[in-house]
Amino acid sequence: MKRKKLLLAAIAAATLITGGIIYAADHIDTPAVTAQPTDITDLYVFRAQDPNNLVFVANSQGLLAPGSTAAAKFDENTVIEFNIDNNADNIEDLVIQCKYDAASNSMQVYGPVAPSEKGTRSKLEGSVSASAVVTAYGAAPTIGTGGSGVKVFAGPRDDPFFFDLNRYKAILAGTAPGFNNPGTDTFAGTNVLSVVVEVPKSLLGSAASVNVWLETKKKI
Amino acid sequence: MKTIKLIAIILGSTVIAASCKKSDDTPAPTVYYQQQDQMGRPAINTVFNVSAADKDAFNVTTPGNQGAAFQAKFQARLLALNAGYTTNALGLSASAFTGVLATDVLTASTTGVTTFFDGTNVLTGRKLDDDVIDVELLLIFGGPAGTSNPGLTKDNVNANDKPFLASFPYLASPF
DSSP states (O other): OHHHHHHHHHHHHHHHHHTTTSOOSSTTOSTTTTTSTTOEEEEEEEEOSSTTEEEEEEEEEEEEOHHHHTTOOOOTTEEEEEEEESSSSSSOSEEEEEEEETTTTEEEEEEEEOOSSOSSEEOOOSOEEEEEEOOOTTSOOOOEEOTTSOEEEEEEEEOOOOOOHHHHHHHHTTSOSSOOSSOOOTTTTOEEEEEEEEEEGGGSOSOSEEEEEEEEEEEO | OHHHHHHHHHHHHHHHHHTOOOOSSSOOOOOOEEEEEEESSTTHHHHHOOSHHHHHHHHTSOHHHHHHHHHHHHHHHHHHHOTTOOBOTTOOBHHHHHHHHHSOOEEEESSSOOOSBSSSOBSSOBOTTOOHHHHHHHHHHSTTTTOSSTTTSOOSOOSOSSOOOSSTTOSOOOO
16 A cells, blocks of 8 residues: 555656646647556548548657657556547547457457447447557557458557647747747657557448547546 | 656556456446547647646547637637737637637548648648648738748648658558
8 A cells, every 4th residue: 555655656746747848739738647648649530541441540658769669558447539520519429449458468449339428438339340469669560450341550650740849839938039940840759659540431420521539538 | 757757657557457456256347437638639738728727627628518618718828829810811710710729629521631731621630741730830820811920830840750651550660
């Protein structure tokens, strides 16, 4: 018990030290999730190589130096959830849930499926539609494909985000008049933990456009 | 700093593992997961929420409720960033623009091109190589013609530092 309290104190201290020092697209945006596996860095949604499919990318745990990347892990108690609204009311009609299974070291994908619970509390819905063993740092990507055509990859990737964040902060602080040309990419040479899910558009309903947002949820 | 973060993550997992002992002879109760972080468009929470309390609250407010809770705060922040804001390149007033932003969802086309902005299509998705920061800077600082505050409307980092892949999983291998 004492050990646990000590550990919690250490975590709190680490959070205070790192909190608010550096953040961007959604990297370390908020004190409650900083330095935790629930910290989202970015969401991407784009048409796949096969134009009949849509790609969803969830990046988390940003600013990993190459030397720290091999040790970065997905968390068995976190669900990474893409929320999809296909009738323009900003309430999720479908979810794609990604849950790490430690025993098989794999990322398991549920959905797209209409959730029985909407909003800030979720449970895993339905059955696994695709899964892939997490790709180790430095290894070729392992791709899982399910029967419904859902594809998944999970593992470390280069952070695709680019921004001269340090200069932007200097501008906000009043110590720089504008951006430099050329700028300096604050995210150059850093990695993230990525989950990439490719889904046939036919599984997303019939709307010409969807509203998407990404959530991380922690076991309670 | 990176080492500290890593230690925190490792310590975090240790605590979770230690507190998860359970017996196997009872039916498993439904496991629920509670929201921690959330995002739609890039950098919205980072740029438009100022206080730590608002940043945390924004992350656990469902998009359907975000507009009512945050639009006025976003508008105040927009005018603090750019006191001369009138409209932007999309023709949106301060209240209209922040009304759009406060509901933090990423709209994606299921029928056509998907891009944050490519010169023609606006907010039809987000590709890996979209320069989303320049788009947002232009809309915040560029005025109705996109020509105001020229030193603030692009960061002059125009691409990722590694090429993306043409096929799944699309993202570049790690450094």
